[in-house]
Amino acid sequence: MKAPKFNYIRAESRQQALELLDQLGEDGRILAGGQSLMPTLNMRLSQPGTLIDINKVTDLSGITLEDGIVRIGAMTRHVEVANSPIIAENLPLIAEAMQHVAHHAVRNRGTIGGSIALADPAAEMPACVLALGATLVVESINGRREIAAEDYFKGLYETARAANELLVEILIPAEKSDNVSVFLELAQRHGDFAMAGLACVARVSNKTFEELRLVYFGSEDRPTLGAGAIAAVVGQTWSAECKEAAANALADDLDPMTNLQGSAAMKLHLQKVLTGRALDAAIERAEAV
Amino acid sequence: MNKETPLTLLDKPNSYVGRTLSRDAAKRAVAGRGRYTDDIMPARTLHAAFVRSPYGHAKILSIDVEAAKQQQGVALVMTGAELAEMCTGPWVGTLVCFDGMKSEPQHPMAIDRACWQGEPVVMVVATSRAEAEDAAELVTVEYEELPVVIDKETALDPGTPIIHPNLGDNLAFEKTIETGDVEKAVAEADIVIEDTFTFGRHTAVSLEPRALLAEYDPGTERLTIHTSSQCPHMIQAVFARTLGVPEHNVRIVAPDVGGSFGLKIHTFGDEIAATAAAIKLARPVKFIADRLESFATDIHARENRVKGRIAVTKEGIITSMDIDVRSGAGAYSQYPRTSVFEANQILNITGGPYAHENYRASTQVVYLNKVPTSQYRAVGHPIGNTVGESLVDQAAAACGIDPMEFRRRNVMRDDSYPRISAAGIEMRDLSHQQCLETLVDRMGYDALLEEQAEYRKKGIQRGIGIAAFIKGTAPGPAGYYGAGGAPISSQDSCTIKLEPSGGVICMVGVTDQGQGVDTVMGQIAAATLGIPMESVRVIEGDTDAVPYGGGTYASRATAIGGEATYQAAMMLRAEILEIAGVLLQAEPDTLDILDGHVVDKGDSASRISLAEIGRIGHFQVAELPNHIQHTLSATYRFRLKDALYIFTNGIQGAYVEVDTDTGFIKLLNHWVIEDCGRVINPQLADEQVRGGCVQGLGGALYEECVYDSAGQLQNATLADYLVPMAGEMPDIEVAHIQTHTGVSELGAKGVGESGTGAAPAVVMNAVNDAIRPFGGKVTAQPMSPETILKALGKV
Structure with a gap:
């Protein structure tokens, strides 16, 4: 379990990182927090020629709020997101999800951009940015490009980011004050990859869902919007029948992957359970406001 | 009931034996100054x-x-x-x-x-x-x-490839033991329960x-x-x-x-x-x-399927048990300890706490194209206990008798020893009844039943589990390794020496792996000799330094090595007092040793220090008469005489909550009442039990080495092979009943595996108690969420 030989270049600036990415193409790999990359290197599952370390590129991290948009630099570490008052106040979904992101040691090094760039199907942040309608900003030597979260996640570890592009920031509209959000995840041990999980953002009035986004993760090859479940619920007064209709619709929204954690059937069952629980919680939270 | 044993030096007020003392090695480890093999360069x-x-x-x-x-x-x-x-x-x-x-x-x-x-x-x-x-x-x-052979169930079928053609088939070993008349008991029983249990492969995952x-x-x-x-x-x-x-x-x-x-x-x-x-x-x-190699090459264990049957009267008295065990070994039997101990031990201990006289147990151990299996903490016990205790629970339910009461009616009486178990093994110095009543008290059993009923009304499904157990510890020379021809010592030794400074060097064949064996040996030596702990240095883990011994395995270090240390210290003590008697013109039996000084019995005034005896004994030997041919050292070797093991016993309780929609299990409380005989260091004993429980719970809930049909291990990383972590573990309350073993003067039995042996049984019983109203039952470990959901008919 020793990494094969690779070149290592510490980029001193964003520009240098972009130039290296452009020159190296597929042979270059960005080293951000390293929490996923280093184990795959040590197990020789990936053998990049050159690691481009962006940890010293200071203008890639930080969290700001401008005109109702929260801007998170891609190199911002999970722990900074978890501790940020801006996030707590404006993006309660992400604040809630952060409790499920691995463990302290991983959150201290791992970055939000790294998580979104890798697009692990069981990761929390990709689901959150899709639920929140975020825009992902990538940059190459040819300039910046904004990609809507809906268009970004293409499949298992596949994204719309080109090989010469660096994910530089995440733009997320602040959650509206009359919105509620709920984040649920099932993992046998706290901090593990999710068996099933759900990011829910809603506007509720009089026990009726007026707006709703349900994004499922852990069961699919990418974070997945539950369009049928949403349609079954929006405009309806929340009830046991409505809950059942959402669960039934989910069977068409999702196509879970069987893996060591369980069968596709179990994962679909769990996502149905989480749907009911998340919507119950959303109603409860809306009433508590 | 505690057997009355005469008071010894170890029972003196302020004795180091029976006291919690911290481990010296822990100070080094927490400072990052541990010296492991890889640190030596x-x-x-x-x-x-x-x-x-x-x-x-x-x-x-x-x-x-x-x-x-x-x-x-x-x-x-x-x-x-x-x-x-x-x-x-x-x-x-x-x-x-x-x-x-x-x-x-x-x-x-x-x-x-x-x-x-x-x-x-x-x-x-x-x-x-x-x-x-x-x-x-x-x-x-x-x-x-x-072609590979992966499934133990079909490994002996005609048409299954034979891994080693020279052997003729894939059978490693088969054995049946039988006492009484099981078929007659079954025919005459009011209630007969049968079930099949499966257990996944685990591995040890040492840090x-x-x-x-x-x-x-x-x-x-x-x-x-x-x-x-x-x-x-x-x-x-x-x-x-x-x-x-x-x-x-x-x-x-x-x-x-x-x-x-x-x-x-x-x-x-x-x-x-x-x-x-x-x-x-x-x-x-x-x-x-590395970790990948550890998963793919360390011994595996626990892969077994057991069919079990219990027969009872309607009054709730067990009349027989019988089991059939199919055990999946690896591609070779592990040298030199073999891959069949696990199955053999399941035969030995299933239903072991109970007084029934009809028992049949058979096993076939088969070769598979997987990592070789062998001994892992509490060999066979998690399986035997799970099978026996689940059958007991099911029988109690069929009789309409509370499971605690059912066990109360069936455990061996505390005044019935020595006796022979249904498996044909001598049992002595056990305390099932006292442990059970202590558990009832510690759990607050009746209140817990009421609380459970209240939660049921709110739609929250909590379960209470109980599992009595026996544990074979400290194997003797009559049984396995020595008699089997392996170069493994079942005796253990201590050489103890008085240095010129009055300090004592204590060299032992048993070894420490972080559990505090060295501290325990030091406590025994210091208490016996009457010297401060700081005056004792324990040396272990070096064949150039220590007398020959088996080392630490099968919960033997304190039971075997501890007695050797005690007896060696007694011999050295006698020599010290003999020399002191000459120097002080006193009869040795009027003298005592207190805090490193020879004193008159019953007095605390120093008459001569051990440092002075060390000085004279090593440097001024002319002060002693010629007939005193002292060595200021002693060696003692201890082994069991005829017994296979020093058996211990105990009982565990568990309180869990099952989310019947997700199949997730939350461990709320866990209790262990066990009888390891004399406790030397209470905290170290407790932590052995707690750590052991956690390892058992890991197997019950999370751990499994998963192979695909081509013989590829699917989860050889710590991301995929789940070991228990602190966040999911319950508080574990531990109490000890101390029935000294009669086979040694020290009276200590083994403690290191008792938690592991019954934890999977008790948590499975608790889970099944929680889901019983829904008609669900789980008999497979690990009890993953999917296993639970399937038992509930939800997927």
């Missing part, structure tokens, strides 16, 4: 890495090592055939005590054929591990895949992996091996014999050992290979298993 050390079979079963057609040899830093590339030339012969993992057992001879590295994924095929030795791994990638091995540093001095022909081991003398014997080096020329040192759990009582081919490289190259060679 002699100059010119080389590092070994292995090319391992990627197939579950394959013929090796050719091996090309030329490119690897040319790599930078590579000192040696060795194939299995080349290694075999340096060895005295292959291992055969059988013991004569297992009648009819068979196993294919096994070379340390595969030669013509690889029989499990991960079996070593080629060793590369280089100046760094990274360079060795780089070169290993350049070794080309041409394989021809062979420090297997580790070895071999050094060979061609001048003196001495071989020194530092290795993370529980049993230095066994390693000495096996490595010396396998590599043809005289045993007395081999020194084994086990420095700090970071957990072991039975894994480190075994010998592995890759370690023999690294040692052979050190001999061949006359340079230090280190091999540290």
Whole structure:
């Protein structure tokens, strides 16, 4: 379990990182927090020629709020997101999800951009940015490009980011004050990859869902919007029948992957359970406001 | 009921025995100053890495090592055939005590054929591990895949391939024991319950992996091996014999050992290979298993299917039990301890707490193309206890009797010992009744039942589990290893010496892996001699220093090594008092030793210090008359006489909550009442029980080595093989009943495995109690969410 030989270049600036990415193409790999990359290197599952370390590129991290948009630099570490008052106040979904992101040691090094760039199907942040309608900003030597979260996640570890592009920031509209959000995840041990999980953002009035986004993760090859479940619920007064209709619709929204954690059937069952629980919680939270 | 034993030196007020004292080694470890095998770095050390079979079963057609040899830093590339030339012969993992057992001879590295994924095929030795791994990638091995045998249920069926054609079939061992008349009991019973239980493969997952540093001095022909081991003398014997080096020329040192759990009582081919490289190259060679190698090559355990049956009267009295065990071993029987102990132990202990007289137990152990299996903490007990205690719970439910009350009616009486169990094993000095009543009290059993009922009304499903157990500890020479022909000592020894300073050196054959064996031995020595703890230094884990012994395994260190230390200290004490008597003109039996000073019995005024006796005894010997031929040292060896084991007993309780929608289990509380005889260090004993429980809970809920149908291990990382973590574990309340064993004066029995042995049983009983109203029942471990949901008919 020793990494094969690779070149290592510490980029001193964003520009240098972009130039290296452009020159190296597929042979270059960005080293951000390293929490996923280093184990795959040590197990020789990936053998990049050159690691481009962006940890010293200071203008890639930080969290700001401008005109109702929260801007998170891609190199911002999970722990900074978890501790940020801006996030707590404006993006309660992400604040809630952060409790499920691995463990302290991983959150201290791992970055939000790294998580979104890798697009692990069981990761929390990709689901959150899709639920929140975020825009992902990538940059190459040819300039910046904004990609809507809906268009970004293409499949298992596949994204719309080109090989010469660096994910530089995440733009997320602040959650509206009359919105509620709920984040649920099932993992046998706290901090593990999710068996099933759900990011829910809603506007509720009089026990009726007026707006709703349900994004499922852990069961699919990418974070997945539950369009049928949403349609079954929006405009309806929340009830046991409505809950059942959402669960039934989910069977068409999702196509879970069987893996060591369980069968596709179990994962679909769990996502149905989480749907009911998340919507119950959303109603409860809306009433508590 | 505690048996009355006469008061001894150990029972004095302020005795170190029975007191919580912190471990010296813990101070070092928490400061980051532990010294494990990998921390030892002699100059010119080389590092070994292995090319391992990627197939579950394959013929090796050719091996090309030329490119690897040319790599930078590579000192040696060795194939299995080349290694075999340096060895005295292959291992055969059988013991004569297992009648009819068979196993294919096994070379340390595969030669013509690889029989499990991960079996070593080629060793590369280089100046760094990274360079060795780089070169290993350049070794080309041409394989021809062979059919694999993965399913133990079909391993003996006609048409299933035979892994080792020389053996004639895939059967390693079969055995049946029978007492009384099971069929008659079943025919006459009011209620008969049958069920089938399955248990996944586990592995030990010690924090420090297997580790070895071999050094060979061609001048003196001495071989020194530092290795993370529980049993230095066994390693000495096996490595010396396998590599043809005289045993007395081999020194084994086990420095700090970071957990072991039975894994480190075994010998592995890759370690023999690294040692052979050190001999061949006359340079230090280190091999540290990485985590991937640990999963794919450390011994596995626990893969069993058990069909069980219990017969009871309607009054709730057990009249018989019978079990049939199909045990899945690996591709070879592990040398020298074999792969059949687990099955044998299941036969020995299932239903062991109870007084029924009809019992039949049979097993077939079969070879599979998987990692070889062998002893892992509480060998066989998690399986036997789960089967027995689940059957007992089901029988209680069928009788309409509370499960605690049912056990109360059936456990062996505390005043009935010695007696022979239904499995034919002598039981003595046990306390099932006292443990049970203590559990009722500690759990607040009746209140807990009421609380459970209240939660049910709110739609929250909580379960209460109970599991009584016995545990075989401290095996004796009559039973297995010694009688079976393996070079494994079932006795253990202590040599204790008074130094000129008045300090005491205590050298023991038992070893410490972080659980505090050295501290416990020091407490026994200090309490017996009447000296401060600071005056005792315990030396363990070095075959050049300590008297011959078996080491630490099977919960034997305190029970066997502790008695040896106690008796050796008593002998030294007698000599000290004899010398003091001469010097003080007093009868030795009027004297005592208190805090490092000889005193008059019943008085605390120093008459002469041990330092003065040490000074005179070593330097001013002329002050003593000629007839005093003192040595100021003593050696004692202790072993069991006739008994197979020192059996212990206890009972566990569990309180869990099951989310019937998700299948998730939350562990709320856990109780262990156990009887390890005399407790030397209460905190260390408690933590052994707690750690043991957690390991048992891991197997019950999370852990399984999953193989696919091609014999590929699917989850050889800590991300995929789930071990329990603190956040999910319950508080574990521990209490000890102390019925001293009559086989030693110290009175201590084993404690290290009691938590592990019954934790899977008690949590499964609790889960089944929680889901019983829904008609659900789980009989497979690990109890994953999917297992629970399937039991509930939800998926």
